Amino acid sequence: MSELPGTGVGRGVALGPVLRMPEPLGAPSSAPLDGPVEAADAAVHEAVAAVADDLTKRGALAGGDAQAVLEAQALMAQDPTLLDDVHTRISGGANAERAVHDAFAAFQDILAAMGGYMGERAADLGDVSQRIIAKLRGVPAPGVPDSDTPFVLVARDLAPADTALLDLDKVLALVTSDGGPTSHTAILARAKGITAIVGVEGAADLVDGQTVVVDAAAGVVVTDPDPDLVTATEARIAERLAAADRPVTPGALADGTLVPLLANLGNPADAAGAVALGAEGVGLFRTEFLFLDSPTAPTVEAQRQAYVQLLSVFPGKKVVVRALDAGADKPLSFLTDQDEENPALGRRGLRALRHHEAVLRDQLTALVQADAETEADLWVMAPMVADAEETAYFVSLARELGVRTAGVMAEVPSLALLAEQVFQQADFVSVGTNDLTQYTLAADRLLGSVASYQDPWHPAVLRLVAQLGAAGRDAGKAVGICGEAAADPLLAVVLVGLGATTLSMTPAALADVRAELGQHTLEQAREMARAALAAPSAAAARAAATSAHVV
Structure with a gap:
């Protein structure tokens, strides 16, 4: 053993x-091209189209996060730069299989050398290559x-x-x-x-x-x-x-302290499944699916229909909707700047919406209309908010248009540092731990060379959450967590110890987090949080919280 x-x-x-x-398919033969370049090019494009279509269909069947991942793979398969490289290699005398293998392998090496997040994308690219080669050979792809x-x-x-x-x-x-x-x-x-x-x-x-x-x-x-x-x-x-198999109970600590467990969703179609897994509401509804892949913003009516579909699943339950979060890795031609050198630090989130206020007004109008038709408890929040002035702008506009509960996301460290001012304006704050970690540690989430910094256990991130928790407690207002950190059961307990009042996560994580919360009292959660805050690194914080839990 x-x-x-x-x-x-x-x-x-x-x-x-x-x-x-x-094992993967064997490497293609290095035999020279036998036939016209045009025929080989056509065979590659046909295989690429078939693979992209298969990945898209698999994504539609899977739904949820898997759909986004597989659609991204389908785009990888059709990447013009890669296909140009394949064409160049075929024109130079390589057979079609070899050209695909070598072109994709060269780009895989680049991603692998970057390490971290981008390094892990190399495996995705390798799978696409295998599927295209299998199509060219007329054999099933490895699976x-x-x-x-x-x-x-x-x-x-x-x-x-x-x-x-x-x-x-x-x-x-x-x-x-x-x-x-x-x-x-x-x-x-x-x-x-x-x-x-x-x-x-x-x-x-x-x-x-x-x-x-x-x-x-x-x-x-x-x-x-x-x-x-x-x-x-x-x-x-x-x-x-x-x-x-037991009936789903409300999220709570061992001493009975309630901690509502909510779901992160990106499409109304996923709502019923989240309820079945025990979601007590929605802590983050991403509205980008309505806007992506479109040259113009959707109409108020189109948005209203989607929001009604979502809210109807949660009568009497809290549903927190995030206003459109465009920019950075989610550019939109009609909203975000196309030539920013560092879009993660550019005009994104509320900054972009404020620059195109008509888009924000339409979205808020659609949400208010949907709210009037349903019985959910609608909360609306703005992304990428830096301070109390931006908070006041969004909350004022939301209330002008009829939103009853308006808040902001804490993703920028400055907002946490000004938490007391922010709570004077906002009805609630929700912590987006993914971006808060990125900006606190000055490490781009999409840059593989700094992927090791993408850890919400870092004491610097936890201290910002603690400031938000304390300010929310003093103001008597909610502090939610809606980043991936809430899906880590042990970290979820620590976040409650830091002052989080609700936790929102991928629905599949709800059961584990609910079980972990039930093993600790509020005082024990606070003790674990204190131990993590005193640690010098993310790894040490996790170890300290674990030791405090054992004690």
């Missing part, structure tokens, strides 16, 4: 035999193996197209040797509620049929477990299954 460490996703545990992913019995899937990494459509009746858990907490394998496993451990040292040595325990909570894979561990693991699995 031995332990292989990695990064756990969620708090799940699984026990079963290993089944490894098949998840078939099995008549449940298994633990072990792979170097898992393609988003495979992760999105895993048969959860057969796949007990995922174990990968590559990837990290921001890899698409981790993101999709979290969204689908799959027990997973990524970046496992020694995963390559696991063999088919070998029995393993996959303990995501501890971040370890245990090989060849002894009878005592097997018994203990089976008991944990049974307890988790029993807990899942």
Whole structure:
């Protein structure tokens, strides 16, 4: 029996035999092109179109976060720069398969060298390349193996197209040797509620049929477990299954302190599924889906219909809608500047909306109309707000147009530093931990070379949350968390200890967070928060909170 460490996703545990992913397709032949360049080019474009269409259809079937990931892969397949490189290689005498392999591999090397987030995108690009080559060969693309019995899937990494459509009746858990907490394998496993451990040292040595325990909570894979561990693991699995079958209760700490658990959603179609998983409302509804891929802003009527569809699912429940958050990695031709050198620090979020106020007025008008037709408790917030003056602008406009509860997102450190002033204007504040971490640590979320800084456990980030929590408590107003940090069960407890009054997350994380909250009193959560705040680094903060929890 031995332990292989990695990064756990969620708090799940699984026990079963290993089944490894098949190896990738062999490298194409280096034989020279045999036939016209035009014919080879046409074959590549036909294969690319077929792969992009397949990825898009898989995304539509999967829905949610998986759909966005697979649609991004479909765009990768059709990237003009890559296709130009393929054409250049074919024109130089390479056969079609080899040209695709080499062009994609060259760009993969660039991404891999960047490391972190961008390095993890290299695996996605490799999967696209494999699928195109398989189409050219007329063979099936490598994928998840078939099995008549449940298994633990072990792979170097898992393609988003495979992760999105895993048969959860057969796949007990995922174990990968590559990837990290921001890899698409981790993101999709979290969204689908799959027990997973990524970046496992020694995963390559696991063999088919070998029995393993996959303990995501501890971040370890245990090989060849002894009878005592097997018994203990089976008991944990049974307890988790029993807990899942129990009636969903409101989120609360062990002493009865209520902590409403809300869902992060990006489309009204995902609302019913979130309710089924125990969402007590919505803490972040992203409205970008209405605006992306459009040359103009949608009409008030088109927006109203979408908002009615969402709000109708949550009668009497809080639904927090974020005003359009365009800019940075979500540019819109009709709203954001196209030539900014650093768009993450440019005119994005409320800055862009304020510059094009008609777009913001239309959105708020549509939300008010939808609110009048439904029975949800609508809250509306502005993204990328820097200070009390911007807060006052948004809240004043929202109230002018009929919004009853208006607040702002805390993503910029300056807003946390001015929290007392902000709460004089806003009805509530919601903390976007993803961007707050990015701006606090001066590390672009999309830049792989600084991916190690993207950790909301960093004490600097936690101190800003603590300032917001204290100011909200003094003002008697809500402080929500709607970033990915809330989906980490242990960190969720710490955030409550820092003053968070609600937590919002991907729906699949609700059960684990609800269970973790129930193990701690408010005073214990505050003790864990104090320990994390005193730590010198993100890793030390997590360790300190864990030790405080054990004590």
